[in-house]
Amino acid sequence: MAPSAGTGxxxxxxxxxxxxxxxSARTVRNALIPTPKLRDWITExxxxxxxxxxxxxxxxxxxxxxxxxxxxxxxxxxxxFRIQGxxxxxxxxxxxxWTQPIINxxxxxxxxxxxxxxxxxxxxxxxxxxxxxxxxGVQLSPTVQATRSNYxxxxxxxxxxxLEYFRRAEERHVLSDVLQSEQGSWFYxxxxxxxxxxxxxxxxxxxxxxxxxxxxxHELLTEDNLVNMDARTVLSCIPGGFEGTGAxxxxxxxxLARSCDPLSGSLHTASEVRSWITSRQSEHLVxxxxxxxxxxxxxxxxxxxxxxxxxNFFSIIAVDVRSNSREVGxxxxxxxxxxxxxxxxxxxxxxxxxxxxxxxxxVEPGYLDVVELAPTVQCTPQNYERLxxxxxxxxxxxxxxRTPEQVLFDTELSEEGGRFFQARNHYQIIEVAQDFPDTGxxxxxxxxxxxxxxxxxxxxxxxxxARSLIxxxxxxx
Amino acid sequence: MAPSAGTGxxxxxxxxxxxxxxxSARTVRNALIPTPKLRDWITExxxxxxxxxxxxxxxxxxxxxxxxxxxxxxxxxxxxFRIQGxxxxxxxxxxxxWTQPIINxxxxxxxxxxxxxxxxxxxxxxxxxxxxxxxxGVQLSPTVQATRSNYxxxxxxxxxxxLEYFRRAEERHVLSDVLQSEQGSWFYxxxxxxxxxxxxxxxxxxxxxxxxxxxxxHELLTEDNLVNMDARTVLSCIPGGFEGTGAxxxxxxxxLARSCDPLSGSLHTASEVRSWITSRQSEHLVxxxxxxxxxxxxxxxxxxxxxxxxxNFFSIIAVDVRSNSREVGxxxxxxxxxxxxxxxxxxxxxxxxxxxxxxxxxVEPGYLDVVELAPTVQCTPQNYERLxxxxxxxxxxxxxxRTPEQVLFDTELSEEGGRFFQARNHYQIIEVAQDFPDTGxxxxxxxxxxxxxxxxxxxxxxxxxARSLIxxxxxxx
Numbered sequence: 001m002a003p004s005a006g007t008g009x010x011x012x013x014x015x016x017x018x019x020x021x022x023x024s025a026r027t028v029r030n031a032l033i034p035t036p037k038l039r040d041w042i043t044e045x046x047x048x049x050x051x052x053x054x055x056x057x058x059x060x061x062x063x064x065x066x067x068x069x070x071x072x073x074x075x076x077x078x079x080x081f082r083i084q085g086x087x088x089x090x091x092x093x094x095x096x097x098w099t100q101p102i103i104n105x106x107x108x109x110x111x112x113x114x115x116x117x118x119x120x121x122x123x124x125x126x127x128x129x130x131x132x133x134x135x136x137g138v139q140l141s142p143t144v145q146a147t148r149s150n151y152x153x154x155x156x157x158x159x160x161x162x163l164e165y166f167r168r169a170e171e172r173h174v175l176s177d178v179l180q181s182e183q184g185s186w187f188y189x190x191x192x193x194x195x196x197x198x199x200x201x202x203x204x205x206x207x208x209x210x211x212x213x214x215x216x217x218h219e220l221l222t223e224d225n226l227v228n229m230d231a232r233t234v235l236s237c238i239p240g241g242f243e244g245t246g247a248x249x250x251x252x253x254x255x256l257a258r259s260c261d262p263l264s265g266s267l268h269t270a271s272e273v274r275s276w277i278t279s280r281q282s283e284h285l286v287x288x289x290x291x292x293x294x295x296x297x298x299x300x301x302x303x304x305x306x307x308x309x310x311x312n313f314f315s316i317i318a319v320d321v322r323s324n325s326r327e328v329g330x331x332x333x334x335x336x337x338x339x340x341x342x343x344x345x346x347x348x349x350x351x352x353x354x355x356x357x358x359x360x361x362x363v364e365p366g367y368l369d370v371v372e373l374a375p376t377v378q379c380t381p382q383n384y385e386r387l388x389x390x391x392x393x394x395x396x397x398x399x400x401x402r403t404p405e406q407v408l409f410d411t412e413l414s415e416e417g418g419r420f421f422q423a424r425n426h427y428q429i430i431e432v433a434q435d436f437p438d439t440g441x442x443x444x445x446x447x448x449x450x451x452x453x454x455x456x457x458x459x460x461x462x463x464x465x466a467r468s469l470i471x472x473x474x475x476x477x
Numbered sequence: 478m479a480p481s482a483g484t485g486x487x488x489x490x491x492x493x494x495x496x497x498x499x500x501s502a503r504t505v506r507n508a509l510i511p512t513p514k515l516r517d518w519i520t521e522x523x524x525x526x527x528x529x530x531x532x533x534x535x536x537x538x539x540x541x542x543x544x545x546x547x548x549x550x551x552x553x554x555x556x557x558f559r560i561q562g563x564x565x566x567x568x569x570x571x572x573x574x575w576t577q578p579i580i581n582x583x584x585x586x587x588x589x590x591x592x593x594x595x596x597x598x599x600x601x602x603x604x605x606x607x608x609x610x611x612x613x614g615v616q617l618s619p620t621v622q623a624t625r626s627n628y629x630x631x632x633x634x635x636x637x638x639x640l641e642y643f644r645r646a647e648e649r650h651v652l653s654d655v656l657q658s659e660q661g662s663w664f665y666x667x668x669x670x671x672x673x674x675x676x677x678x679x680x681x682x683x684x685x686x687x688x689x690x691x692x693x694x695h696e697l698l699t700e701d702n703l704v705n706m707d708a709r710t711v712l713s714c715i716p717g718g719f720e721g722t723g724a725x726x727x728x729x730x731x732x733l734a735r736s737c738d739p740l741s742g743s744l745h746t747a748s749e750v751r752s753w754i755t756s757r758q759s760e761h762l763v764x765x766x767x768x769x770x771x772x773x774x775x776x777x778x779x780x781x782x783x784x785x786x787x788x789n790f791f792s793i794i795a796v797d798v799r800s801n802s803r804e805v806g807x808x809x810x811x812x813x814x815x816x817x818x819x820x821x822x823x824x825x826x827x828x829x830x831x832x833x834x835x836x837x838x839x840v841e842p843g844y845l846d847v848v849e850l851a852p853t854v855q856c857t858p859q860n861y862e863r864l865x866x867x868x869x870x871x872x873x874x875x876x877x878x879r880t881p882e883q884v885l886f887d888t889e890l891s892e893e894g895g896r897f898f899q900a901r902n903h904y905q906i907i908e909v910a911q912d913f914p915d916t917g918x919x920x921x922x923x924x925x926x927x928x929x930x931x932x933x934x935x936x937x938x939x940x941x942x943a944r945s946l947i948x949x950x951x952x953x954x
Binding site for chain 1: 484485486487488489490491583584585587646647651652653654655656670716741742743744745746747748749751752753755756758759762764828829831845846934935936
């Protein structure tokens with residue numbers, strides 16, 4: 001069959017992108033702004049952004065109130081989000097059914113990073129942003145982090161900077177644009193649009209924004225609580241494995257680079273991985289339905305806190321925020337406060353020189369589609385101390401018993417400070433020996449980083465904690 | 478970076494599969510059973526399978542009854558499916574909100590085709606199967622078509638033949654295995670597991686089953702109501718574009734073969750297509766919640782029919798079935814009876830020698846995730862005759878005004894006879910001129926057949942009507 005004589009309407013994939021991403025990942029010293037200067041700028045923005053957060057009783061919330069009939073906590077515009085109840089049942093895990101409070105935020109927001117080639121190297125426009133739930137002050141955030149309520153101006157604040165580049169993205173070079181879920185234990189079917197958009201012309205400058213390379217972001221990811229959750233999830237969706245990153249590096253860098261390379265082999269083919277995920281979705285029966293918050297069992301509502309009767313899991317609290325840097329100067333809102341620091345750990349091992357990560361097909365009641373791929377271990381160990389039954393997840397012992405030589409990554413990172421109050425997790429990447437036994441557990445599989453990157457082109461395959469660790473894993477090269 | 482010295486644990490993609498699929502698609506004359514003999518066999522099975530279907534009043538349903546409180550129609554085991562009400566609202570389309578009856582069948586069933594290489598050519602094991610809603614008798618069906626209730630033996634019938642090949646698929650060569658939705662206007666979030674599994678050893682023979690090549694299936698797809706919906710959706714998920722099929726053929730076959738080839742260009746890159754789908758999911762606000770059937774407005778329940786007050790859309794009826802070929806000898810059940818014959822049409826055009834199909838990002842209330850890609854036009858024209866407002870969809874005029882030269886495919890095919898009573902659609906593929914104007918409609922895009930094939934590796938991108946037409950389009954080569 002002869003190729004057709006075309007008129008130039010047809011287009012193929014962007015073959016230059018992987019190399020451009022790899023170059024940005026390799027560039028630290030020649031970045032537009034040296035990393036120490038970025039740290040100074042963050043310190044300076046921290047001082048400049050007035051942000052006082054005080055816990056208050058629910059009665060002092062402004063425009064938020066409990067519905068008389070349902071007990072749900074909602075804003076009187078009907079927008080933003082709503083604290084409701086959830087009734088969940090599952091044939092999976094040790095607890096067949098339970099009820100709990102949950103955040104219901106059905107609107108789809110935008111998490112967007114603007115990228116631009118500067119001196120031949122892709123840079124990301126990152127924002128120094130304070131959120132009321134942050135453990136510290138400012139964290140590095142995406143260019144745009146906007147709920148639909150934000151950008152349709154419900155709270156009548158100032159416009160979201162740079163939003164227009166993402167709202168009319170079809171006119172630009174879109175590197176990634178995919179809906180991804182967030183915490184399925186705390187959110188009911190929440191997802192955000194994760195976008196990376198390239199701009200070719202100069203964009204207006206703003207004191208809270210700076211151009212940063214991927215290599216710099218990888219470096220900053222190793223600092224506690226510096227790169228925020230929204231930035232991590234958007235970074236994870238970048239459609240390149242950075243397979244050139246580790247060229248000529250250490251053996252560890254080589255096994256990682258091969259893991260990022262679509263041409264390397266893997267323990268399971270892509271088709272087998274998809275079949276395994278389909279089998280997990282089909283085998284697990286999960287029902288999760290919203291219910292009135294006042295019908296949730298075993299939870300108590302005090303004047304300033306909704307909590308479990310054993311003070312496990314999390315509570316719902318209220319805060320008053322004074323700020324000079326946001327769309328509005330001050331507001332009050334509910335937040336979800338997790339109890340205890342979580343452990344989020346990925347076991348990795350080398351298989352014939354290619355790094356594989358052990359992912360868990362995990363059921364959480366707020367997922368749209370039954371299961372998503374999670375890190376090997378994702379839990380809050382202190383929750384198990386107050387329960388009668390031993391609910392400790394598989395492989396937690398391997399994580400707790402790690403030796404220093406096994407630890408490739410260990411950083412405390414925190415979750416979305418706009419909904420969660422000081423939600424901290426120890427994110428860890430732990431390398432196990434090449435002869436680490438196959439777990440034999442049907443909900444676990446070893447995947448390469450390229451396989452995870454490829455799944456991240458699509459919604460609802462990889463959960464938000466695994467996405468954070470994927471962003472960190474790429475940075476190890 | 479040197480490749481690692483491996484121990485042979487790593488695997489790559491199955492590179493022989495596309496050629497093996499293409500060979501099966503080209504093989505008609507040298508098939509195991511000549512097509513005329515297949516037709517004789519179908520006629521013979523039709524005669525052998527006693528299948529009497531009689532409409533009955535609801536009061537004569539056995540073990541199905543209306544719940545006193547909700548009016549829902551359900552089986553007293555709580556399984557199979559349930560007729561409930563649905564409240565839908567959307568910012569999309571001419572009707573902002575409505576209520577309707579809907580089939581709720583939350584369990585995930587298996588639709589599976591077993592394939593085997595016979596004399597060097599892949600053959601599919603197809604079943605001659607009668608369903609109570611079929612317009613004729615027997616239709617060609619997948620090897621296995623089983624609800625979870627079927628295979629966990631709720632109705633205590635005989636075991637489902639060949640089921641074990643799909644239940645333990647991880648031990649076999651899985652060609653495809655993906656959850657796909659069904660009619661989102663009639664089903665609430667229903668999906669089935671679409672599987673193609675290759676077997677290497679001989680399998681037991683059964684009089685209702687025959688080995689058929691893909692080429693024969695393509696031929697049989699052009700006959701009215703012969704290949705059933707379940708077979709069509711499984712065929713559409715086969716992960717090959719059959720790009721070799723049309724080699725050396727007509728110009729039309731060439732443009733189609735190029736459309737199936739991953740290496741051909743396309744009007745929009747894969748990344749742009751995904752971004753467009755994400756934008757459609759984000760821009761459309763859709764709410765769909767189950768409600769009691771007796772709270773549905775504008776619908777009436779008579780002794781033998783639940784219908785819209787204007788007799789539009791569809792009704793719910795009950796039937797008594799006598800059979801000698803199913804797991805049980807006889808039963809009663811409700812069915813959904815659509816009113817009128819539907820039009821399901823895909824416009825295609827050549828762009829630089831590569832065929833592109835015009836798909837519509839369509840909102841249906843029963844979809845899990847807001848929109849799925851549908852054919853260009855999907856509607857029941859007679860429904861519009863009884864409404865005050867002109868709800869006729871875009872591009873219906875192009876379909877109705879087609880000339881004979883434009884028609885590449887035009888066959889009446891019917892939908893799942895186990896849930897729908899004589900649900901007939903005119904499936905059409907209509908070629909428009911190369912200078913057919915860009916529609917400018919944000920919910921429509923021109924995609925190649927390879928792009929659709931690639932999306933079909935994943936759940937919830939392509940709706941069941943489009944999947945049928947994709948199976949038919951491949952057959953045109």
